[in-house]
Amino acid sequence: MLFQAYFPKNSLKTEKIRHLKFFSPNFVPEVQPSIRPMFNLAPKHTQLIKQKAQELGFLYCGVSKADFLEEEAPRLESWLNQNMHGQMHYMANHFDKRLDPRLLVDGAKSVVSLLLNYYPEEKQRDDTFQISKYAYGQDYHFVIKDKLKTLFNYIQEEIGEVGGRVFVDSAPVMDKVWAKKSGAGWVGKNSNLIRPGVGSFFFIAELILDLELEPDGPIKDYCGTCTKCMDACPTDAISAPYVVDGSKCISYFTIELKDQIPQEVEGKFGNWVFGCDICQDVCPWNRFSKPHQEPAFHPHPELLHLSTSDWVELTQEVFSDIFRKSAVKRTGFAGLTRNLRFVARETPALGDHHVSEDLV
Numbered sequence: 028m029l030f031q032a033y034f035p036k037n038s039l040k041t042e043k044i045r046h047l048k049f050f051s052p053n054f055v056p057e058v059q060p061s062i063r064p065m066f067n068l069a070p071k072h073t074q075l076i077k078q079k080a081q082e083l084g085f086l087y088c089g090v091s092k093a094d095f096l097e098e099e100a101p102r103l104e105s106w107l108n109q110n111m112h113g114q115m116h117y118m119a120n121h122f123d124k125r126l127d128p129r130l131l132v133d134g135a136k137s138v139v140s141l142l143l144n145y146y147p148e149e150k151q152r153d154d155t156f157q158i159s160k161y162a163y164g165q166d167y168h169f170v171i172k173d174k175l176k177t178l179f180n181y182i183q184e185e186i187g188e189v190g191g192r193v194f195v196d197s198a199p200v201m202d203k204v205w206a207k208k209s210g211a212g213w214v215g216k217n218s219n220l221i222r223p224g225v226g227s228f229f230f231i232a233e234l235i236l237d238l239e240l241e242p243d244g245p246i247k248d249y250c251g252t253c254t255k256c257m258d259a260c261p262t263d264a265i266s267a268p269y270v271v272d273g274s275k276c277i278s279y280f281t282i283e284l285k286d287q288i289p290q291e292v293e294g295k296f297g298n299w300v301f302g303c304d305i306c307q308d309v310c311p312w313n314r315f316s317k318p319h320q321e322p323a324f325h326p327h328p329e330l331l332h333l334s335t336s337d338w339v340e341l342t343q344e345v346f347s348d349i350f351r352k353s354a355v356k357r358t359g360f361a362g363l364t365r366n367l368r369f370v371a372r373e374t375p376a377l378g379d380h381h382v383s384e385d386l387v
């Protein structure tokens with residue numbers, strides 16, 4: 028028997044090692060490289076995690092080695108130096124941690140990247156104010172965090188004492204970069220992660236673990252000569268292929284900016300009042316989008332049918348009811364009405380609906 032060859036039965040020392048180390052999940056015996064693969068548990072553990080992630084409804088689960096993001100460091104630095112984060116001051120914090128997961132989790136060895144589809148079966152009517160599809164249902168932070176915790180608990184039950192943390196947009200982690208490294212897709216010219224045969228309407232989350240796993244490799248970039256997203260962006264926020272100037276993006280103005288929306292972008296928002304999906308809607312890869320199967324992401328039934336005048340007459344009460352658990356609460360009622368006012372004033376071509384003087 029193989030075990031007996033390394034741990035002769037009547038050795039006291041061996042018995043001690045058996046108890047202390049052998050049953051520890053991270054234990055890799057110090058043997059000759061030619062024999063080591065027999066004890067390499069990384070493939071088995073990786074498989075277990077991927078299988079459970081699929082059961083939990085994630086559309087992809089991939090692994091990368093926790094390491095310093097050398098290629099991204101100068102890009103992030105230049106993005107920040109050009110003030111492309113605008114008033115998103117949190118983006119300038121924790122520069123070192125954002126580039127190295129080992130500074131977030133002691134002894135981190137692997138980053139497990141997970142994708143969760145949010146593409147809705149039914150969309151809002153076209154002739155009214157629009158909110159991004161990602162915000163139709165319940166706030167993804169809570170929905171995904173629950174799933175991540177379930178996955179992490181499962182790992183600890185099945186594999187043993189594994190240290191780590193779960194992340195969904197909740198800490199300085201470069202979600203897209205890790206997902207790209209794990210083979211989930213490529214980062215397109217609109218700077219979103221795109222998965223072949225799926226598109227880009229999904230969230231990204233990760234587990235950073237002190238467990239050795241089998242890394243997946245990145246895939247190729249399939250943008251080719253296409254520039255549809257750059258051509259369609261109404262505020263020229265895609266300042267160069269693969270670079271989004273966050274401070275010029277409609278998503279920033281309508282969700283992140285706390286001040287008044289500046290005059291120079293008046294008339295450029297179309298009918299977007301919370302986020303913007305334009306550079307994803309025009310992306311040819313999103314023709315492959317299929318509706319999600321996540322009940323928590325189903326919209327409040329009233330949301331899909333709100334007309335322009337319903338939006339304009341929105342009260343705090345209706346807002347609280349429709350967006351009770353939604354990410355739209357991030358702007359609050361005051362923020363959303365600021366956006367409605369801005370768009371209603373500058374976009375008269377919203378159909379024949381009368382826009383109330385209250386908002387204009």
Ligand code: B12
Nearest residue numbers: 102106159202219220230231269270271273276278302303
């Ligand atoms: C800040 C932020 C924003 C900001 C800034 C956007 C941005 N592109 O950074 C604003 C508010 C504008 C925003 C908008 C949106 N966001 Co956002 N956002 C984030 C956040 C918190 C950080 C992103 C980040 O690190 N930016 C910093 C810059 C430096 O990174 P970057 O854009 O990836 O820049 C890379 C490129 O510029 C590239 N690069 C630079 N030069 C060069 C040169 C070459 C040759 C190459 C190849 C690359 C390259 O390198 C940089 C570093 O990797 C992430 C969550 C997270 N923790 O990661 C979500 C996240 C990126 N957002 C997300 C979403 C869904 C959106 C919106 C679609 C929401 C909406 N509908 O309104 C829009 C999309 C806008 C867009 N086209 O990017 C998802 C993306 C999912 C996906 N499929 O990719 C994320 C991952 C949230 C999540 N956990 O799911 N977002």
Ligand code: SF4
Nearest residue numbers: 260276277303305306
């Ligand atoms: S989300 Fe809208 S504003 Fe932002 S980069 Fe894409 S198209 Fe431009």
Ligand code: SF4
Nearest residue numbers: 215216250253256310
């Ligand atoms: S629209 Fe074209 S260039 Fe832009 S992300 Fe999609 S494939 Fe790439």
